[in-house]
Amino acid sequence: xxxxxxxxxxxxxxxxxxxxxxxxxxxxxxxxxxxxxxxxxxxxxxxxxxxxxxxxxxxxxxxxxxxxxxxxxxxxxxxxxxxxxxxxxxxxxxxxxxxxxxxxxxxxxxxxxxxxxxxxxxxxxxxxxxxxxxxxxxxxxxxxxxxxxxxxxxxxxxxxxxxxxxxxxxxxxxxxxxxxxxxxxxxxxxxxxxxxxxxxxxxxxxxxxxxxxxxxxxxxxxxxxxxxxxxxxxxxxxxxxxxxxxxxxxxxxxxxxxxxxxxxxxxxxxxxxxxxxxxxxxxxxxxxxxxxx
Numbered sequence: 341x342x343x344x345x346x347x348x349x350x351x352x353x354x355x356x357x358x359x360x361x362x363x364x365x366x367x368x369x370x371x372x373x374x375x376x377x378x379x380x381x382x383x384x385x386x387x388x389x390x391x392x393x394x395x396x397x398x399x400x401x402x403x404x405x406x407x408x409x410x411x412x413x414x415x416x417x418x419x420x421x422x423x424x425x426x427x428x429x430x431x432x433x434x435x436x437x438x439x440x441x442x443x444x445x446x447x448x449x450x451x452x453x454x455x456x457x458x459x460x461x462x463x464x465x466x467x468x469x470x471x472x473x474x475x476x477x478x479x480x481x482x483x484x485x486x487x488x489x490x491x492x493x494x495x496x497x498x499x500x501x502x503x504x505x506x507x508x509x510x511x512x513x514x515x516x517x518x519x520x521x522x523x524x525x526x527x528x529x530x531x532x533x534x535x536x537x538x539x540x541x542x543x544x545x546x547x548x549x550x551x552x553x554x555x556x557x558x559x560x561x562x563x564x565x566x567x568x569x570x571x572x573x574x575x576x577x578x579x580x581x582x583x584x585x586x587x588x589x590x591x592x593x594x595x596x597x598x599x600x601x602x603x604x605x606x607x608x609x610x611x612x613x614x615x616x617x618x619x620x621x622x623x624x625x626x627x628x629x630x631x632x633x
Contacts, residue, residue, distance in 0.1 A: 536607060
């Protein structure tokens with residue numbers, strides 16, 4: 341059933357973004373979806389092939405490295421899902437020195453566009469558990485539990501972290517803090533929600549295996565770089581928080597369907613250790629050699 345509600349999804353051609361667009365269209369929303377390029381037939385074709393896309397999907401070109409480009413997509417929407425995040429630095433950029441600078445500028449520009457629109461009621465930001473390490477300030481022991489008050493100590497050096505993960509962790513941590521800084525500015529009339537999401541697995545609409553799924557199954561595939569990233573998550577968080585793609589997208593839609601909502605929320609289903617994951621894989625796929633450590 342058509343809801344007559346217009347929402348914007350940034351990063352709509354990605355793993356989570358495309359599934360979220362599909363779910364929103366299925367639920368009757370009109371969706372403004374942003375992509376870095378409208379000239380990529382595989383990404384444009386994927387979204388245009390979704391059910392109801394012919395009547396309730398509008399595509400916009402917008403790149404985090406050109407943050408002002410998001411304004412046309414946001415105009416006229418009641419809710420904005422900011423899913424897009426830069427994984428690799430655009431070395432041709434003259435505006436930003438790294439992905440963190442670009443991502444923070446993107447958050448600021450999108451918030452400003454939401455406020456200027458005078459139609460957007462709520463901004464939902466897709467965060468990452470990599471920004472929510474429960475390590476204490478000394479960075480040698482974990483707190484008793486993980487909650488929305490946990491922030492990854494960016495000064496700490498993690499043994500399984502490469503330059504790529506360091507940049508990603510910095511970007512997601514500082515961006516989430518930036519977006520949440522708008523929570524207490526009531527006079528602007530914008531509610532801000534941050535979903536600090538676990539490692540996402542499950543089915544995909546994409547023609548290739550998403551990076552997060554590669555990490556989830558790395559103990560089975562033996563892909564060393566992805567298994568190292570799995571070990572990094574455990575090093576940072578004490579376990580490996582996991583969530584299914586459909587559950588994380590349902591959580592995003594839940595944030596829209598509440599009469600009022602704001603703040604930071606952890607979004608995970610289970611938090612097994614690597615050893616527990618190895619046992620699960622060994623029990624269910626005994627013919628496949630499983631990496632345990």
